[in-house]
Amino acid sequence: MNFLGKTAVAALAVAFASEAAATEWNVSVWGKRRAFTEHVEKLAELVSAKTNGEFTMNVSYGGLSKNRENLDGISIGAFEMAQFCAGYHRDKNRVVTVLELPFLGVSNLEEEVAVSKAVYAHPAAAEEMEQWNAKLLMTSPMPQYNLVGTGDPRDTLAEFEGMRVRATGGLGKAFEAVGGVPTSVTATEAYQAMESGVVDTVAFAQHAHLAFGTINQADWWTANLNPGTVNCPVVVNIDAYDMLSDAHREALDSSVDEALDHYLANYATLLEKWDSVLAEKNVAKVEIDEAVLAEFRAKAADPIRDAWIADMEGQGLPGQELYELVVKTLADHRASN
Known part of the structure; x- marks a missing residue:
């Protein structure tokens, strides 16, 4: 083989090596x-950036799967990463639903990150996700949900009677x-449900009222109902994760906290x-009386928590331990700040 031939073969080998080193993941969100x-x-x-473009992610907004089917897609390897919300299929992700219990007392996004990390790290959570070939990577922390509604504000428990509300988990x-x-x-589907009168009210975090247009249908918003939030993990397919090179896995793992810090800063700006969004859209800000909130907590918090713990224990899951983990993590987080 002449020199040019050897050079061509060497160049081809380098090209193949570069191609083999490249990793491309598809990410399903909505x-x-x-x-x-x-x-x-x-x-x-x-x-x-950390891999000089060798490890890339294509984030797809609804093009790969329906939001209720993202965990199924991960389980069969249809894509490598996905976001989902526990309330969409509570039977498939029972452990993390502890984070959706009402009136847990989480007061900000930093606390939501702390309790989510603690629960995601629990062996029961990892084991349950393994059934779907999924690894919990990070949470999508959201503030306490509040209602938007049409017509007269609903600011007493009597007015919640018969109220058709979009609320999961x-x-x-x-x-x-x-x-x-x-x-x-x-x-x-929430905007259409509100527009058509299928629901009277919608419970969302602020960003979702904006993103999905429900704020544009609203006459009022509850500023302080704060009944809880939903938990929406980002997961990766275990096989895809295990196939990463050490360098690419390190690039992924080491970027999680920084990505979450960016999320928190961005959400704080929103x-x-x-308040200016509410004023611009002429949406009344409703403050619920503390006595009403106390009555709501009494009827919803303890009974639902106790029923959840009993249900989990009955299925062989450490319900009491998981709840206590959330309480302890909250206390520890506050003590350290």
Whole structure:
């Protein structure tokens, strides 16, 4: 073989080596880019930068799967990473639903990150996710949910009686405990449900009221109901994770906290603007009386928590231990700050 031939073979070998070193992941989320997906976008940016473009993520907003089917897609390897919300399929992710119990007392996003990390790290959570070939990577921390509604504000428990509310998971159970009629239509269906009168009210975090347009249907918003929130993990396919090179795995793992920090900073900016959004859209800000909140907590918090623990223990899961882990993590987080 002449020199040119050897050079061509060497160049081809380098090309093949470079191709083999490249990793491309598909990531399934839904809706549109918003505060709820900023950590996923930041993660993709960081990983690409740390690997000089050798590890890239294609974030797809609904093009790969329906939001209720993302965990199924992960289980069969249809894509490598996905976001989902526990309330969409409570039977598939029972452990993390502890984070959706009403009135847990989580007061900010930093605390939500802390309790989520603790629960995700529990062996029961990892074991349950393994059934879906999924590894919990990071949470999508959201503030306490609050209602938007049409017509006269509903600011007493008597007015919650018969109220058709879009609320999933533990939030749905909380409203049911005071006579509400919860429906678990997906986030992308909420605007239409409100517009058509299928629901009277929608429970969302602020970003979702903006992103999915429910704020545009609203006459009022409850500023301080704060019944709880939903938990929405980002997971990766275990096989895909295990196939990463050490360098690419390190790039992914080391970027999680930074991606979450970016998410928190971005969300803080959104919250600062929230009052001006309400004013711009002529949505009344409703403050619920403390006595009403206390009555709501009494009817919803303890009974639903006790029922959840009994249900989990009956299925062989450490329900009491998981609840106590959340309480302890909250206390420890506050003590360290």
